[in-house]
Amino acid sequence: MFSYHDAFSRNLGWVTRGEQDILRAKRVAIAGLGGVGGSHLLTLARLGVGAFHIADFDTFDIANFNRQAGATTTSLGRRKADVLAEMARDVNPELEIKVFRQGVTSENLDEFFAGVDVYVDGLDFFAFAARQAVFAACAEKGIPAVTAAPLGMGAAILNFLPGRMTFEEYFRVQGQPEEEQAIRFLLGLSPAMLQMSYLVDKSRVNLAEKRGPSTVMACQLCAGLAATEALKLLLHRGRVRAAPWGLHFDAHRGKLAYTWRPWGNANPLQRLGLAIARRRLAAMPAFAPDIPKKPYTVIEQILDVARWAPSGDNTQVWRFEILDRHRVAVHGFDTRENCIYDVNGRPSQIALGTLLENIRIAASEHGLRADVSRREGEPDDKPVFDVAFIADSAVQRDPLLPYIPVRSVQRRPMRTRPLLDHERTALESAAGESFRIVWLEGFARKLDVAAMMSRAAELRLTLPEAYQVHRKVIEWNASFSEDRVPDQAIGLDQPTLRLMRWVMRSWGRVAFFNAYLAGTVMPRLQLDLLPGIACAAHFALIARARPETIDDYVNAGRAMQRFWLTATRLGLQLQPEMTPLIFSAYAREGVRFSETPGSLEKARHLSGQLARLIGDGAENAVFMGRIGAGRAAAARSLRLPLERLKVE
Ligand SMILES: Cc1cc2nc3c(=O)[nH]c(=O)nc-3n(C[C@H](O)[C@H](O)[C@H](O)COP(=O)(O)O)c2cc1C
Numbered sequence: 284m285f286s287y288h289d290a291f292s293r294n295l296g297w298v299t300r301g302e303q304d305i306l307r308a309k310r311v312a313i314a315g316l317g318g319v320g321g322s323h324l325l326t327l328a329r330l331g332v333g334a335f336h337i338a339d340f341d342t343f344d345i346a347n348f349n350r351q352a353g354a355t356t357t358s359l360g361r362r363k364a365d366v367l368a369e370m371a372r373d374v375n376p377e378l379e380i381k382v383f384r385q386g387v388t389s390e391n392l393d394e395f396f397a398g399v400d401v402y403v404d405g406l407d408f409f410a411f412a413a414r415q416a417v418f419a420a421c422a423e424k425g426i427p428a429v430t431a432a433p434l435g436m437g438a439a440i441l442n443f444l445p446g447r448m449t450f451e452e453y454f455r456v457q458g459q460p461e462e463e464q465a466i467r468f469l470l471g472l473s474p475a476m477l478q479m480s481y482l483v484d485k486s487r488v489n490l491a492e493k494r495g496p497s498t499v500m501a502c503q504l505c506a507g508l509a510a511t512e513a514l515k516l517l518l519h520r521g522r523v524r525a526a527p528w529g530l531h532f533d534a535h536r537g538k539l540a541y542t543w544r545p546w547g548n549a550n551p552l553q554r555l556g557l558a559i560a561r562r563r564l565a566a567m568p569a570f571a572p573d574i575p576k577k578p579y580t581v582i583e584q585i586l587d588v589a590r591w592a593p594s595g596d597n598t599q600v601w602r603f604e605i606l607d608r609h610r611v612a613v614h615g616f617d618t619r620e621n622c623i624y625d626v627n628g629r630p631s632q633i634a635l636g637t638l639l640e641n642i643r644i645a646a647s648e649h650g651l652r653a654d655v656s657r658r659e660g661e662p663d664d665k666p667v668f669d670v671a672f673i674a675d676s677a678v679q680r681d682p683l684l685p686y687i688p689v690r691s692v693q694r695r696p697m698r699t700r701p702l703l704d705h706e707r708t709a710l711e712s713a714a715g716e717s718f719r720i721v722w723l724e725g726f727a728r729k730l731d732v733a734a735m736m737s738r739a740a741e742l743r744l745t746l747p748e749a750y751q752v753h754r755k756v757i758e759w760n761a762s763f764s765e766d767r768v769p770d771q772a773i774g775l776d777q778p779t780l781r782l783m784r785w786v787m788r789s790w791g792r793v794a795f796f797n798a799y800l801a802g803t804v805m806p807r808l809q810l811d812l813l814p815g816i817a818c819a820a821h822f823a824l825i826a827r828a829r830p831e832t833i834d835d836y837v838n839a840g841r842a843m844q845r846f847w848l849t850a851t852r853l854g855l856q857l858q859p860e861m862t863p864l865i866f867s868a869y870a871r872e873g874v875r876f877s878e879t880p881g882s883l884e885k886a887r888h889l890s891g892q893l894a895r896l897i898g899d900g901a902e903n904a905v906f907m908g909r910i911g912a913g914r915a916a917a918a919r920s921l922r923l924p925l926e927r928l929k930v931e
Pocket of ligand 1: 591592593594595596597630631633634637690691692694767768858859860861862919920921
């Protein structure tokens with residue numbers, strides 16, 4: 284049978300037996316039983332508080348599941364107050380709980396606060412009028428009030444104690460329009476704003492529509508902080524800071540900030556913060572609803588994921604012709620005519636392989652097998668792949684699926700910690716049996732590769748043919764680009780980038796810079812030498828059989844995509860380093876790829892360097908790159924929308 288003293292005996296030590304008895308005799312009011320309120324109630328019930336007044340008029344909805352203690356499949360549609368009262372009574376059947384099913388209203392405020400020792404706020408962020416009324420009543424009745432605001436993955440606490448600064452004196456929200464109230468409330472709660480630096484999708488915040496993202500971690504941190512404040516207040520255990528003092532702990536950043544804002548939102552520092560917040564909010568992107576705009580067939584869903592495949596310079600060498608509900612034709616093309624890097628269209632064929640592998644992985648989500656066959660009679664520079672989707676009970680959801688849109692090039696320095704055994708094994712097996720990986724690791728080896736990359740860069744940066752390509756594929760002043768590579772993703776620092784933007788306006792400037800001002804030095808240092816060392820390893824993907832046909836290169840692309848997605852799954856960053864392979868191919872095949880005298884000799888030299896580094900089978904290398912732990916790139920290429928990739 285239930286015994287109060289047994290149930291809460293493990294509190295003893297942190298509270299005395301006498302204090303536990305005092306908690307049993309206390310009454311706490313909680314308005315709002317959503318994300319924080321529900322956790323407040325259950326936390327305080329486990330602390331052994333004996334009586335509660337709880338108020339909420341709302342019912343549980345599916346959107347509450349991510350954070351609200353009472354939101355479960357069995358409580359859907361039920362009143363939050365009833366569900367939470369049951370849950371709390373399940374912890375302590377002796378609880379005295381008074382439930383206010385209409386929420387707090389001007390009519391029931393007196394009853395709600397009758398005999399209450401502490402108020403803990405659980406009201407919805409946007410319930411401005413109710414909150415003002417509740418805090419005003421607390422001040423008038425001399426009841427200490429605790430607010431804990433869930434912010435990102437942290438919590439900010441602010442107490443209003445009898446005889447001290449009041450809620451209105453601090454927030455100054457009366458008479459303000461609702462959006463302004465929201466900004467004042469937010470900034471008043473968290474002057475430190477620790478959470479903003481990791482708000483990864485700003486379009487999810489919309490104060491005007493009263494929507495914002497939330498996490499369960501924040502709610503639970505709030506419950507822990509607020510219950511501790513409540514305990515101190517109820518037991519008179521030491522100093523409790525009150526407004527204008529606040530405290531914000533952010534678990535994501537591992538940071539604690541005490542804030543002190545005398546005059547609250549009227550404080551000059553706070554007014555400045557409010558002005559900045561208003562400007563930032565005005566610049567927030569439009570709220571993005573989850574629902575796709577058009578009816579979306581299964582094939583479209585698959586292609587919409589698959590289009591995130593990589594391609595040289597983000598050229599996206601594919602177009603989709605949806606033939607019927609089960610079949611799509613992928614029309615490939617290459618850029619060998621106008622891109623010096625696209626040797627015989629092979630890099631484009633590799634890119635097509637990455638796309639086809641993505642299609643296979645994306646289809647697995649729908650229990651579909653993707654059977655691919657290259658259409659006969661089509662030229663290699665315009666290959667067509669017929670893909671048939673077939674329901675297959677043996678197909679399991681591929682674990683690489685969620686990494687398709689996340690995978691991206693990192694051209695900046697990575698961490699130098701060597702690859703771990705399990706990482707190496709996973710990557711090798713991802714490439715499959717037809718390929719082996721040569722790892723180039725250790726400082727000396729990495730330096731060799733960095734030097735080779737730098738030589739390749741010297742060559743390409745001085746070729747007018749490559750200049751034409753670079754001009755076309757870089758999108759200037761951009762962090763994101765749908766059809767090119769944004770300049771911010773190239774890996775250069777801002778001054779060099781600015782200079783390069785200016786120099787690259789004409790080939791005359793480039794040639795002059797290269798000839799007289801050592802124009803390639805800074806880019807090579809930043810793009811090749813330093814990153815070449817700042818990584819765990821370089822790698823080369825070597826085909827066991829000499830690749831010859833378009834199908835061989837497509838298969839290489841498929842292997843490479845599994846390799847790259849596996850790297851992403853392991854939290855590793857990757858950058859392709861294709862230029863040594865490209866120039867080696869020109870050298871091997873004796874192709875005069877540039878008008879510039881001496882370029883073929885330089886390419887031959889590079890080819891020799893590559894062969895020495897890789898050893899046997901260097902001519903079978905289909906892909907090369909650098910890899911390492913570290914942060915994902917902040918700037919990246921995006922993709923053309925599916926609509927623009929579709930052809931009739
Ligand atoms: C065959 C192939 C060759 C590539 N070569 C290089 C390269 O030499 N250097 C580089 O930085 N990125 C290279 N890339 C990466 C592309 O530029 C990149 O995938 C594309 O811009 C899309 O960006 P994302 O991968 O970040 O989505 C290559 C990609 C492919 C598929």
